[in-house]
Amino acid sequence: MPPALKALLAQILGAAGALALARSGLLSGLWPLLAAQATLAAGTALLLRSARWWLPIHLGFLPLAVLAHGLTRHFGLHPGWYLAGFVLLLLVYWTSFRTQVPLYLSNRATAKAVLDLLPPTPARVLDIGAGTGSLLRPLAHARDDCRFTGIELAPAPWLLGRVLGARQPNIEWRRGDLFSLSWSEYDVVYAFLSPVPMPAVWAKARTEMKPGSLLISNSFAVPERTPEQVLEVQDRRATRLHAYRISEGDKTCQ
Known part of the structure; x- marks a missing residue:
């Protein structure tokens, strides 16, 4: 239901x-x-x-x-105030009632931990459900040799992220559904979603991502899948980053 x-x-x-x-x-x-x-x-x-x-x-x-x-x-x-409040919430949360993915914002401690997981060589990084770009901006500042893409569906976070990241040339900011974009060209995909879409996220990752590429999930593990690494972030949330390396075996187990 x-x-x-x-x-x-x-x-x-x-x-x-x-x-x-x-x-x-x-x-x-x-x-x-x-x-x-x-x-x-x-x-x-x-x-x-x-x-x-x-x-x-x-x-x-x-x-x-x-x-x-x-x-x-x-x-x-005036009743119009309640309508305005509803419209504002709609612009922020958009289809969260359907996707069951609320707006989570990654903090700077998490961005620093993700930075340590990036390849030492130039890489392409995708943040699915990127919110306002709170993860991508510090990463893009620290790694100007990498290309970062954020995709966000909700209009208000997308617009704010576009404005805040406008001066960082190595950030590409897109509006759309996270499953509508091909992940095949990215070396790292980062997700901070909810437990609900994680099986679909893993199915898309192992189908489209290259062998050797990395899927990083903030807080929510892929069911029945052992991560290559679990990184404990020293923040108030006690954040855990689950890192999954895509292998040739994952590509054949469709």
């Missing part, structure tokens, strides 16, 4: 459960009923095996909607 459909079903069942409690007389008052709906929706999401990050969304969705409605009436806020 698609994640968005799971979320809708959880909210509907949560509302139905809260309504049943109200009709039975077990609960009364607006906020107890909202708390019941939120709890039941989150519990339903757990039963449906939704990703953990859906839980705070279910817990806060209806209570925050009611609170926003109250604030609008009390302060006379």
